[in-house]
Amino acid sequence: MQTDLHLFAAAVTLPLAGAVVAGLGGRLMGDTAAKIVTLLCMGMATLCGVGALYGGWTSGFGPSAVPLADWINAGGFHATWTLRFDTLSVTMTAMVLCISLLVHCYSLGYMSHESMPVYRFFAYLSLFTFAMLMLVSSSDLIQLFFGWEGVGLASYLLIGYWYDRPAATAAAIKAFVVNRVADLFFLVGIGLIYVQFQSVRYEDIFAAVPQVAGAPYTLFGQSFRMVEIISFLLFVGAMGKSAQLFLHTWLPDAMEGPTPVSALIHAATMVTAGVFLMARMSPLLEVAPNTRLFVIFIGATTCFFAATVGMVQPDIKRSIAYSTCSQLGYMFAAVGVGAYQASVFHLTTHAFFKALLFLGAGSVIHAMHDEQNMFRMGGLWKKLPLTYAVMWIGSLALAGVFPFAGYWSKDAILNTLWAADSGMSHYAWTLGVITAFLTAFYSWRLIFLVFHGAPADAQMRDAAHESPLSMTIPLVLLAIGSVVSGIALAPYYIGTQQAAFWQGSIFNAPDNSIMEIFEHVPGLVALLPSVVGLAGIAVAYVFYIARPDLPGALARSCGPLYRFLLNKWYFDELYDRIFVRPYTALARILWKDGEEGAVEGLPRDLVQATANGASDAIRLQTGSIAFYAFTMLAGLVVVLTVALCG
Structure with missing residues (x-):
């Protein structure tokens, strides 16, 4: 056990060493040395993480603690930097490290022609990984919030890596600001937890939940249960980080960063932090049924919304980005019905096939000289045979086709939604099945537009070539994960061994039997997602191969609906009118009238009055003795x- 704990601690801290060395010494050591340092640290961290997972798997997980250092000691509050060694932390750590290592390797080829210094890029990647590991290995909410804000900072740096591009800097700021809005709710939730539980340590909170489950809290003159308020606040924080409806607008714009960044943010890391938080706080959510209903509603609606937008996007990366948003909706819907294990299972399988799709898209963009519009591609399968093959695998996994990874995890979620047997869960199941059709449609729309049909630019197509080994090897490894991860992990995550596997890390209340009954849904219900997935692929074939004239004709005949979807339900325009423009107008008034007019104007007016007074006094100094005598006589009079009259 001690060896496993040491491996776990090394896995968490080694990426920080790579980030510090490359970030602070990169200018002196150069790009090549910085790449080597970060890659070596990430490789060793991955070996340690996988070793810790294997050790915990064979000898049993804790939960155990790995104390590293004292952190905060203020009055009666004491927080330490301690790593939590349990199933959820270790599996998340191993997964994040595997994906991050492959993204680091892929970046060697993808960023090889970059004119800007790339040591910063690799330092940011390692810093991002360390922050995510701090988040998933936390033993209390303070350390989790540190990692939470750390991935926000690192994502800002990575999205805005090309700081000479206005679109990239605007996207980085947007991601940072939207996440800060959600993080305010999260921070208030942590504060209320400390007020109610007198601790921020998971063990203390979870142990006290039965005693405080009925504690009241008065808000706006109404009495609520404290655990409902806290759970709601934590979920709003998760909505921002995981780009759920209303707080999702930053995610597609994050595509302005380099493609490896898109894979890292959208696959196993930042956007899944919200799902991890909900799974970690499962003991609290189990006694907050109203919050869980809200979670189901937001997750299911996000799932459908993002799929409708993704099927009309012309940009290859944005189409995959909306797919991420949609799949996260599935995960939150599962959390809402108490199927935390199914949610984390889909999180894990999704990491492999979504990273594969993003890095595959990067290979296409690399071959097409940075072109991202799918309608300007076509006929690339002969030029990029390996990329074509792995994109097939990723799309089949995303569409939930048997036996690929997505089939095992997404179907499990849909079955839990049906088995929950409530009005809200049936709402989520219905939208989930519709989304399964849309997902298959737009994933194969991408395949057909990019790799089949007549090339829109024959000259560009002829110049395309397969990516170097540093990019294709990660694609092959991710493709293998997209095939085998579902069937290999299903017995442990959602199958016969789940109770022992998740013991001590995910909690189901005694009356929550969802993970026991979900496999007993009617056969038609279990089969329907696969049927609609195959139907989505068939419709995409008809639209983009058999009858390529149909999409244009349909877009023209349904013009308002097409524009509504193309403009992402007009959320950006709505927020611009409601928040951005009034805020900008208020800021301009405070700037022009407040700061420049009053704050800066008063001293300026005083200075001007003093200067004018001095000028008038100077004019009195004429040098004439007669004038001075006359002035003195007048003053005496x-x-x-005055004296005589008084």
């Missing part, structure tokens, strides 16, 4: 007059 005034003084005497």
Whole structure:
């Protein structure tokens, strides 16, 4: 056990060493040395993480603690930097490290022609990985919030890596600001937890949940249960980080960063932090049924919304980005019905096939000289045979086709939604099945537009070539994960061994039997997602191969609906009118009238009055003795007059 704990601690801290060395010494050591350092640290961290997972798997997980250092000691509050060694932390750590290592390797080829210094890029990647590991290995909410804000900072740096591009800097700021809005709710939730539980340590919170489950809290003159308020606040924080409906607008714009960044943010890391938080706080959510209903509603609606937008996007990366948003909706819907294990299972399988799709898209963009519009591609399968093959695998996994990874995890979620047997869960199941059709449609729309049909630019197509080994090897490894991860992990995550596997890390209340009954849904219900997935692929074939004239004709005949979807339900325009423009107008008033007019104007007016007074006084100094004598005589007359009259 001690060896496993040491491996776990090394896995968490080694990426920080790579980030510090490359970030602070990169200018001196150069790009090549910085790449080597970060890659070596990430490789060793991955070996340690996988070793810790294997050790915990064979000898049993804790939960155990790995104390590293004292952190905060203020009055009666004491927080330490301690790593939590349990199933959820270790599996998340191993997964994040595997994906991050492959993204680091892929970046060697993808960023090889970059004119800007790339040591910063690799340092940011390692810093991002360390922050995510701090988040998933936390033993209390303070350390989790540190990692939470750390991935926000690192994502800002990575999205805005090309700081000379206005679109990239605007996207980085947007991601940072939207996440800060959600993080305010999260921070208030942590504060209320400390007020209610007198601790921020998971063990203390979870142990006290039965005693405080009925504690009241008065808000706006109404009495609520404290655990409902806290759970709601934590979920709003998760909505921002995981780009759920209303707080999702930053995610597609994050595509302005380099493609490896898109894979890292959208696959196993930042956007899944919200799902991890909900799974970690499962003991609290189990006694907050109203919050869980809200979670189901937001997750299911996000799932459908993002799929409708993704099927009309012309940009290859944005189409995959909306797919991420949609799949996260599935995960949150599962959390809402108490199927935390199914949610984390889909999180894990999704990491492999979504990273594969993003990096595959990067290979296409690399071959097409940075072109991202799918309608300007076509006929690339002969030029990029390996990329074509792995994109097939990723799309089949995303569509939930048997036996690929997505089939095992997404179907499990849909079955839990049906088995929950409530009005809200049936709402989520219905939208989930519709989304399964849309997902298959737009994933194969991408395949057909990019790799089949007549090339829109024959000259560009002829110049395309397969990516170097540093990019294709990660694609092959991710493709293998997209095939085998579902069937290999299903017995442990959602199958016969789940109770022992998740013991001590995910909690189901005694009355929550969802993970026991979900496999007993009617056969038609279990089969329907696969049927609609195959139907989505068939419709995409008809639209983009058999009858390529149909999409244009349909877009023209349904013009308002097409524009509504193309403009992402007009959320950006709505937020611009409601928040951005009034805020900008208020800021301009405070700037022009407040700061420049009053704050800066008053001293300026005083200075001007003093200067004018001095100028008038100077004019009195004429140098004439007669004038001075006359002035003195006049003054004397005034003084005497006042004295005699008084």
